[in-house]
Amino acid sequence: MQMNQMGSPIPHALGEADGVINFAAQVVAMLAARGGKADSEPRADLLDALIAAIVLGEQPRLEEVLRELRRQRISVEVLADVYIPAAARKMGDAWTSDDLSFADVTMAAARLQVILREIGAAWVADGGAIADGGSVLMVVPDREQHTLGAMVALGQLRRMGISVCLRFWPDRQELRNLLTMRHFDGMFVSIANREKLEVSSVLVHAVREFGPAGLPIVVGGAIMEHGGDVVTQTGADAATDDIHVALQACGLVYEGKKASRLRA
Amino acid sequence: MVPILKTKGTTILNGGSMPLISPDLLSEIISTAADIALIVSRAGVVVSVLINPHHRSFGQLDWVGRNIRDVLTSESYPKFEARVGQLLAAQTASTLSVEVNHADQTIWEFPVRYSLHHLRADDSIMMLGRDLRPIAEMQQKLVSAQMALERDYESQREMDTRYRVLMEMTRDAIVLVSMGSGRITDLNAAAAQMMGGSRHDLLGSAIAQEFEGRRRGEFLESMANLAVADTAAPVELQARRSQQRLVVVPMIFRAAGERLLLCRLESPAQTKGFVDELGDNLNRLYHDGIDSIVFTDRDGIIRNANEAFLNLTDSPNQAAVRGKSMADYLARGMVDLKVLIDNARRAGHMRMYATKLTTAFAGQIATEISAAWLNDRPHPILGLVFRDASRADALRRPGFATSPEGANSVMELVGSSTLKDIVAETTDVVEKMCIETAVELTRNNRVAAAEMLGLSRQSLYVKLRKYGLMANDSE
Secondary structure (H helix, E strand, O other): OHHHHHOOHHHHHHOOOHHHHHHHHHHHHHHHHOOOOOOOOOOHHHHHHHHHHHHHOOHHHHHHHHHHHHHOOOOHHHHHHHHHHHHHHHHHHHHHOOOOOHHHHHHHHHHHHHHHHHHHOOOOOOOOOOOOOOEEEEEEOOOOOOOHHHHHHHHHHHHOOOEEEEEEOOOHHHHHHHHHHOOOOEEEEEOOOHHHHHHHHHHHHHHHHHOOOOOOEEEEOHHHHHOOOHHHHHOOOEEOOOHHHHHHHOOEEEEOOEEEEOOO | OOHHHHHHHHHHOOOOOOOOOOHHHHHHHHHHHOOEEEEEOOOOEEEEEEEOOOOOOOOOOOOOOOEHHHHEOOOHHHHHHHHHHHHHHOOOOOOEEEEEEEEEOOOEEEEEEEEEEEEOOOOEEEEEEEEOHHHHHHHHHHHHHHHHHHHHHHHHHHHHHHHHHHHHHOOOEEEEEEOOOOEEEEEOHHHHHHHOOOHHHHOOOEHHHHEEOOOHHHHHHHHHHHHHHOOOOOEEEEEOOOOOEEEEEEEEEEEOOEEEEEEEEEOOHHHOOOOOHHHHHHHHHHHHOOOEEEEEOOOOEEEEEOHHHHHHOOOOOHHHHOOOEHHHHEOOOHHHHHHHHHHHHHHOEEEEEEEEEEOOOOOEEEEEEEEEEEOOOOOOEEEEEEEEHHHHHHHHOOOOOOOHHHHHHHHHHHHHOOHHHHHHHOOHHHHHHHHHHHHHHOOOOHHHHHHHHOOOHHHHHHHHHHOOOHHHHHO
């Protein structure tokens, strides 16, 4: 619909054979791209440089890497959505293979989170002039120390125009107050491993008890990589590591650079 | 107590040059050398647990007879398994180490760094562990500190939002000035509009430079007085950029050791009350709207351009664009301008004219222009509304949906070279696409289309015929 409204004479003139257009578009795109940059996969050399600087923790070296990323036209969005999660994953793997100690990994993850927070400062979904794209309560439950995943999702949600309230380790009282005083389209619970399933289940059941009736609750995070029936084990409405699926479970939809509510 | 070592101790150490150590002593050495030592059978059953008597207690670890899997966290077991696999596969006697988390009935966790040793005698594995709890405690403190920081940061964001909305929405024109530097540290859109600049330009500028008139000295003086007196009377001044007369009401306050001056700007009463609601709304749309708006005279010389246009073209301020020809900002220069003016003059308006804008730094932005010819006056005005089409293009061009950057770069290509260059690199399909586009853009004006493509009319006709586009003649 919107696309038709925005349509200029260009697509109209070409609207004869999709195959021809696609072919032509591909040829032109190939010529124009030349350098060719894929956004969904991090470049291994840049990722390794980022990890090395992060683990070392030397600010000048880190700044040099960030400058290099900018030079390579890696946007801050791609840095946040692709490079930082990839770096965290790779550092986790390095712990598994005993190439990094957990102390190194913890420090490095904290530094990644600082970068994420700095670049995320500009992502604002709240304000007077900004249309309501829905709101989400993001909870990192008690004793869950893996917060990076929640922070990455937070940035994505805010960029989509969703108002996000983030709470770490909230107690019952804090949650009760939040859910009473504010309106949320849904609650996201971010956990990293199976040990946190129990505490999540307690959280979900508590919210069902005192939260608004029918509040959709979605569990996500690194837990999804471990398999298992997370929905049954936590009592949540859905479990996913796809932000769009999570939004859908809350009756929100992201289309055309902005999120909005599906239902009335 | 330590059955394996008691029975097999002698065989473990009989090969090397080490002296023969009695099993009891060996057990003591191992238990004091490590914080915790485990012997695990090949099947993964804990055969023996030795805890350093001098070390602080791990509590009662009744692990003997249990599978090692049951006393490790879920993420630790796979890496333990992998390391043991490596150990057993290695023919050399090299040791491997592994960092794991123990979990005792999931109630408490503690990390241990073990070195792994294959006891070939009975194919079991000896694990000598270093207690990592002191490091883990530091880690916990770090994590807690980070959580506290993030919590603070989130609540600061909430406060920021309120401050920002207040500044955006209030009709009062507010300027914050640092007393130390005399520069504007913040101001709202209402204030920027009254002062005649963009918020971006005015931020950081010296407040004294923004005003003129004979009472400017008084304002500076009252600012100096404010530093000692905390109160000052309103001063009427003339804003340099907008040439508007303004009443400045200053007030001082302190924030974190910095002395800040809050100035409320007011129009002198008589200038108010003249604008009706529609005029006010149009004015706000012009100043606050996201679409660029430009008014030119009948020859395309810019008379007014709004903030959005300045942003789109990276122009520093109004003065930089006023008096210039609109053609300077259009990628095809006079060709574009002529098409716009001619069509607007003839029909009164022209909609969705697609072209590119040239920015101050020679960048190009795809844009769609609507033109209106305001003819109800002795000197007609051309009103132009620009819409940044680079975003929309990604959506509507088939085949590019995956990457908006891809679509942008394609448009860069079409704009940056003449048609001939592109044709040399691409196929007839691309050539046809470009010609069709040009014909559409010029509303089937063959002369303008030929000029746009850098072709002679004859060449254009040849190509139109070649691609079977002559049928469009009837349009």
